[in-house]
Amino acid sequence: MKVNCDKCGCNFTVVEFFTRKIGEGKDYIQEGYFVCPNCKTEFISFVRNREINILINQVKTLTDLEKKQKILDKIDQLTVALIKSRRVS
Numbered sequence: 001m002k003v004n005c006d007k008c009g010c011n012f013t014v015v016e017f018f019t020r021k022i023g024e025g026k027d028y029i030q031e032g033y034f035v036c037p038n039c040k041t042e043f044i045s046f047v048r049n050r051e052i053n054i055l056i057n058q059v060k061t062l063t064d065l066e067k068k069q070k071i072l073d074k075i076d077q078l079t080v081a082l083i084k085s086r087r088v089s
């Protein structure tokens with residue numbers, strides 16, 4: 001994956017993704033991110049919480065495309081809400 005860092009302007013290829021877990025128990029948030037090799041800015045590539053992880057596991061087992069799409073839409077909604085809540089805090 002090629003990325004253009006919007007902080008320092010350098011172009012780089014992402015070779016390594018990191019994940020971290022924020023919070024404990026059922027209220028955790030999982031973040032996937034990569035780092036600009038030049039200025040060390042972190043770029044979040046995904047955020048998930050317990051609810052989203054459960055839905056992702058459900059999608060993997062589904063063969064019905066219509067049901068699958070519904071759950072994928074729900075995952076999108078939850079992800080957007082989660083990103084918003086992270087920005088506020």
Ligand SMILES: [Zn+2]
Nearest residue numbers: 005008036039
């Ligand atoms: Zn950079």
